[in-house]
Amino acid sequence: MSKFVLVIGAGQAGLATGYHLRKAGLPFQIVDAAGRVSDSWRNRYASLTLFTPRQFSALPGLLHTGNRELYPSRDEFADYLQSYVAHFDLPIRLDSRIVRLVKEATGGFEAQLQNGERIRATHVVIATGAFQKPIIPSTASQFAPDVVQFTGDSYRDPSQVPAGPVLVVGDGATGRDIAAELSAGHTTFLSVGKPRKLFPERILGKSAWWWLHWSGLMQAPKESRLGRYMQKADPFPDRDRNLDSLARNGVRIMPRLMSAAGSIAQFSDGSATEVVSVVWAVGFRDDSSWVEIAGAGGSNGSFVHTEGVSEIPNLFFVGRPWQRNRASALIMGAGPDAAAIVKRIVCLVTAPWP
Template sequence: MQQPVLVIGAGQAGLAAGFYLRKAGASFVIVDAGRRIGDSWRARYDSLTLFTPRQFSTLPGLEFIGNRELYPDRDEFAEYLETYAARFSLPVRLGHLVARLVQLDDGAFEATFQNGETIKADDVIVATGGFQVPIIPELVRRFGGEVLQLTTATYRNPHHLPDGPVLIIGDGASGRDIAIECRKLQSVILAAGGPRKLFPERLLGKSIWWWLNLAGVLRAPADSWIGRRLKSADAFPDRGNGNTSLAKRGVRLASRLVDASGDEARFADGSSANVRTVIWAVGYRDDSSWLQVPGGTDQNGTFLHREGVSPVKGLYFVGRPWQRNRASALIMGAGPDAEQIVAQLLGRRQEAAAR
């Protein structure tokens, strides 16, 4: 008798996988560490809005209520996820943090949760997302104790910061958004790693995402010419946070941070600045320490897969950045990627049952 599919993570990727498993009539359970569905979004900084407008921020089978052209905030999307799970009666077990996943001698998997419970499964879909542990470079040790240091995971809003200059390291979408809101109360320096490419938010009256989706750019395979160009550029929409806009708002744009001492930050162009707060916004890394399955990760702890299929039989992924294409890291890509993975998983089960 086959055991239920175990889906780890009840974010957009895990719920999308649940939708297709439910649609196929498969037995499954979704586990999540949070107390509520959507807590991973509620834990982000207060002013966070999604990368894409509502029309491109939906999961299969349920529209996002509201203006299709505007960007939902973190709480709206968290509520959408809760509504989604309830609408399709998805079996989610909250408060279940996976501490360890191993593969047994018979090929099945056993997950041990932080509360000591265990569950066995013949197939596992890892849907833990690509934003797990903030990257904190070694330079963090160079600043003195008088400097408050935060990450995009621990920063909430500018009202919680002490008086004094704020240095934000990393000029991605989050770094730029945080720089703009902090500038309302403090002087702000934004340190970039190199030239940043932004594309227009709208073109001929329509969202740039509409055009990219229409042209098929977002569905281009990761190893295609277009995919490689997109990955290299790592561009995102200019929503009023381009370099010119930042400068007009009084944000000082600095070159790459190369050293620090006490409260002094030193940059690649030879300039320096004294700061009171540092916010690290240089990206995230995976926490794969719980995945104790040989062949599931490489020697650096990176999840191993090809388009979401692990070399380990019965192990799958959904929601990995560039899992299949640029859309894979966006809400709009969760559904298509989940549909493909669930089809492969169930297809393999049917083949095994027919033997």
């Protein structure tokens, strides 16, 4: 079989992979289920801005325009991804959802599209990202049917949310953003879990990301002592989103949600409140059900890999959180992680095919 790389997913991870495959001179195609590049970004909540400023929110070979110290919006970054495809003329097939990936007896792969078509490849890079299916706790079923429920995936803006008290569950960056904007027009409760570590947005006039990048902290290996500490702490920048600031702006901070009964939310300290809507912002999980290859996925549905390399020969990943380091979950990590994976593929294609 002629060497051919199939890249699944046309987000930042897939495009960075395409960039490096093009540089390496390998034949490849990027396939995505969406109708246009960057729809996964445009379909998120409207007020979303990236974690990192423009100087750290670019893919290899193409810088962002605009103030490098400021944060790109959701739509700006989506436009950037579209311009990236055009700039490098990357081969992308859209409206092409892959519903089944299998390993062939010859050692290659066959991907089946939703329309029944099949694509064969010698190497596959799964770059679908870590935001596949929103996690909805079992507590959701305890609310009455007339309590309107959203996820971090289905929530777009406050106009969707009916009048009355709203509970946001989950105090990561998404939950805090949503609670902050809802508080302008709704009585808003934010249910928090474990204590979160936030770092200052700027240090000595420089973005905290500048310090983290140039100090080498963002590149600390996953299994290093520093890497393990950063995984446990999981800090994110404080852009006026600490709990004290949220409280000053009207968000009512509540402890962990324990249960619900009808329209009543009950918390770990024994308190309770009535709500008319709930936004679940407790994270996402993988969907590996379409990869029908034994050993590719774990029992919990997550993908199994070591620094993006599967135990399945010629199967790889880019865009996994902590794939190699903290940067892996961010735009700044897509290029280096893709480069490392493509380097491995280049080494493999020089070997005889079975």
